[in-house]
Amino acid sequence: MSETAATLAVEPRESARLVRRVPLTAPTWRWEPSERWLRGWVGELAVVDSRRPILVWEPDAKVPEYGFPLADVRTDLLVPGEPPAAAYYRPRLPARRWFDLVVGERRIPSAAWTWDVDELDGFLAVTWFPGVLDRWTEEEDRVFAHPRDPRNRVDALSSTRHVVVRDGNRVLADSRHPVIVYETGLPARYYLPAEDVDLSALTEIDGWSKCPYKGEASRYWATADRPDREIAWSYPAPLPVIAPIAGRIAFYSERLDITVDGVAVAGRRAGRP
The missing domain is CATH 2.170.150.40 (Domain of unknown function (DUF427))
Known part of the structure; x- marks a missing residue:
């Protein structure tokens, strides 16, 4: 197990597997499980491959982010990193940790983070910002820009x-x-x-x-x-x-x-x- 993987090795808390729509501290977070098969690709390598993600709405966010169980992310390719400079590229509240993704000779800065919310221990967010990973797929269909909100019509x-x-x-x-x-x-x-x-x-x-x-x-x-x-x-x-x-x-x-x-x-x- 890599040093990064060892640092992240926390099992997802039971509460994060359930729908959460009540205030934690202030402000309000919510999350819920998804049954969609999500994969994030660098070239032909799936660095994320999950059939059990959760959708996480950060406070006041219109669109959600996906949270992935650690076992569904290539944590062996993650190394400690720094927050990105662009404000629109980061989560709305400070993250607990940031990680760069290293695939061969390619280093992708600020590719993943962990939320500073105890109930979300054991989950990683991997950015959908254009140009970071090469592509995302739901089942076999390509998706882009940001995760789809199941309540958005x-x-x-x-x-x-x-x-x-x-x-x-x-x-x-x-x-x-x-x-x-x-x-x-x-x-x-x-x-x-x-x-x-x-x-x-x-x-x-x-x-x-x-x-x-x-x-x-x-x-x-x-x-x-x-x-x-x-x-x-x-x-x-x-x-x-x-x-x-x-x-x-x-x-x-x-x-x-x-x-x-x-x-x-x-x-x-x-x-x-």
Whole structure:
């Protein structure tokens, strides 16, 4: 057993195998077991291979992290490390320990951590931040960006609502054939046919984002006079469960004026689609 594995050799506490939704100290943590088969890969090596993970919601977190029993992680490849510099790359509260992952000549810093919560002793978190591990799979399907929340729902519904998108006095889109995406905790997004969008008013820009529910948004647009202001995006090849949005264009209601059946859509803080 490696020094790191020996340091981590604590059996998962019984309470962590059960659903936990009550306050520990302050603030509130919760976790619950999952039956999904999770694997995290570096090249063709599964450094995580678990059929008994738990989902852990850190205080005030919208999305969970997975916790893995130590026996399901290649702890022999872990060495003590330091917290990552980027705030968005770390857990919301300080971790008890950080570990780097060493595979052959490759050292991946800040790849795993343990929570500073006694009830979660015996579990490791391994980051899903893009570019750390090479890929993650649930069963045989690839997933990315962050773990899926079992209580998060994403529906793509065809509609005949009248959607108009304006940038000041200019109409960028006018459609009666939107597909509306309703996602738990996020504003409704209106995906419009490309033929209902004034593409002459838009300039395609570099950009991409990934969503574990929708796939990869790989086309983005701005206006010619504001090339730094990202206002629209599209998923050319979304995941099958959200297939109706393929090739359609959606706009940020936070940055433009959008009306639906003549009623203004309230803008909210901008974020990735």
